[in-house]
Amino acid sequence: MISIVIPALNEEKLLPDCLRSLRNQDHAGEYEIIVADNGSTDNTADIARQFGARVITCSEEKSVFYARQVGADAASGDIIAQADADTVYPEDWLRRIAEKFASRPEVVAITGRFVYRKSPWWAGCEYFLRRFGNWITSLFGPPVVISGATLAFRRWAFESLNGYRGLTYSADQIGITNRLSKLGKVIYDKDLYVITSSRAVQKPVYVIIRDLFGHLSRWVLFSIREQMRSAHRFTWKTRPRRLATSLLSILVFVVSFSSYGYFSPSSPVFGKVYAEENTKNKVVALTFDDGPNEPYTSQILDILAANNIKATFFVIGKNVELYPDIAKRIIAEGSVLGNHSYSHDANHALTEFGAKDLEKNQETISNTLGVLPYLYRPPHGKKSPWELQAIKKLGMIEVTWSVSANDQHIFAVFGHPTPEIFAREIVKGVDPGAIVLLHDGYGTQHDNAKADRSLTVKTLPLIIAQLKTKGYSFVTVPELLNVPAYIGGIVGALPVSSSAANR
Ligand SMILES: [Zn+2]
Structure with missing residues (x-):
């Protein structure tokens, strides 16, 4: 008999898929599913019962390890399998576990691996590192990269070692396998894989x-x-x-x-980076990345003008070529223009390409607008030795940020945030000397939902008003850091076309 133990706290969304997959196991032997409900306020318990799981309520302590322990205490199988509510199990999962334990009596625990349901771009790298880590350490002892979502052990071993109790580090992964390895072998089976939701990496x-x-x-x-x-x-x-x-x-x-x-964004590992200014004065620099991107950049400039505020715009070369007049307007109205690469490539910093791309943007901005930016901000704040060398050579400095309610994050946490929530997330992070990251564009894209920056436009007046109330005044990044805005000043006249100047 195998007991599957699933700790759950408000898992009504993902639990059905998990339980369905556990019901569909092709294992011929007997097994039970225990859901240790750690104080859910949604339908987790009802859903668990609908799928025939035993529900144990344990809300004294809100902790995954505590729930796992309570679930394991209630288990009647001689093998306990750890599972997670946000994970889906291939139909041979239990059979593989049962067969391994039956054929290898010296084994006390078996672990496997997980793959993401929706893989982020770097998933392949993570999978490789996990397998590599386990391959190396398995030569000498138990594997080190344990997935809590796919780990099974013999109950007698687990109980004789006091379960998870008293473990201070990674109780349901390295902690428990380290403990179990004193009584027998812990093995890693790469085919014992499960599919986990990517919520941990969103x-x-x-x-x-x-x-x-x-x-x-x-x-x-x-x-x-x-x-x-x-x-x-x-x-x-x-x-x-x-x-x-x-x-x-x-x-x-x-x-x-x-x-x-x-x-x-603030790590100085590869060279000097300016993420904020060390000051007691209540000054803050607003910055906007990825523009120009219409109509949002113009709307932001209107708001700044109405409040008599100057900001700093880190522009992308391709977008400058698309909206040269808007870029000119930024400079003409006293805001500052910084370099944010020519093509905004996601992996720009991994190779020398990033250095070439930022040089190309210096050329584009210089040819189109007659200025050479002094400030560079790398796309996504990713920094590399190549880029830092290039900006040194070009006589520039690297500027990142100290405050961002970065859009991806805020969307992940709040779904569709209101301007009030967005403003609150920004304002609460501002200290004297802060550099605030906002977006008027989305990379080099202009006509999809993500390039729609109307939320930023709606939020900006709230941010300005709330920071003013707190006593802050607004400066550009060069004013904040006491550095020039452009190399060699503004060169030549700036022909601002009537359409941009008359807004
Ligand atoms: Zn960007």
């Missing part, structure tokens, strides 16, 4: 990387602590394993440190 990439960085740092600390603890048991037999773990820790640290440098 965030801006830099947030994912920041979380990952924190996660990996905790893992490195955990590994070091474990090794110190076992130092007195040092033998030649344990040496290769510990050497491998140490090397892997260093590798992981180097990779995540570089990722942090690449993705995090």
Whole structure:
């Protein structure tokens, strides 16, 4: 008998698919499904019962590990399989688990892998790193990359080790497998895969990387602590394993440190980046990325003019070619124009291409508008050694931001946010010297839903009013950082066409 334990807190949306897939298992033996309801206020419990699951209510403590423990305590199978409500299980999942345990008595736990239902672009890289990590560590001991959504163990082993209780790190993954490995083998089966929702990764990439960085740092600390603890048991037999773990820790640290440098808008790993100004004065710089993009850029300029405020626009070369008059208007009205690359390629920073692309935009802006921007902002805030070298060579500086209610994030959290919510998310992040990221465009696109920046246009007056009430005054990025706006000043006359000047 196998007991599948699923912790659930308000999972009415995703739970039906999960339970349906667990009902459809081709495993011939007996199995039960236990849903440990961790205090849901929606229909989670009813849905679970409809699918024939046993529902155990446990709301004393809001925690996945606690729910997993309560579910496991109620299990009657000799094998317990951990599952997740946002995950779908191939029909051979249970059969594979049962067969492995039956044929290998020395095995106490089996783990597998997950794939995302909707894969982000970097998923392939993640899958590779996971498999690589498990392949290396499996040579010496238990795998390190455990998916909590697909992990099964023998109940006697689990119980004799006190379950998840007292585990302080990654209780339902590394924590429990480390514990179980004292009683037998923990194996990794790459074919024991499950399909998990991508809700964990529907965030801006830099947030994912920041979380990952924190996660990996905790893992490195955990590994070091474990090794110190076992130092007195040092033998030649344990040496290769510990050497491998140490090397892997260093590798992981180097990779995540570089990722942090690449993705995090304020990380100085590859060179100096200006994300805000250190000041006590209540000044703030509003910046707009990805324009010009009509009609929104013009509408934003109208709002700024009505409030007598200047801002900084990081423009894309292709968009300048499309809307040269709007770009001219930005300069003519005293706002500042910065370089945001020529083509806004998502992977611009991975190769030397990014450096060429930003140089090309300097040329485009200079030829079209007669100015050479001093400020560069990389697309998505991703930074690389090539780009930082290029901006040094061109005599520019790199500017990112300290505040953003970045659109992807705000849409993920709030669905369709109102201007009030959007303004609140921005204003609450502003400190003296802040650089605020807003968008008047969406890459080089102009006619799809994402390029529709009417929300920004509606939100801007609220942001301005609320910050004014708090005592803030508005400056351009060059004023904030006390640097020039353009290299060599504004060169030549700026012919502003009548259509742009008369707005
Ligand atoms: Zn951008």
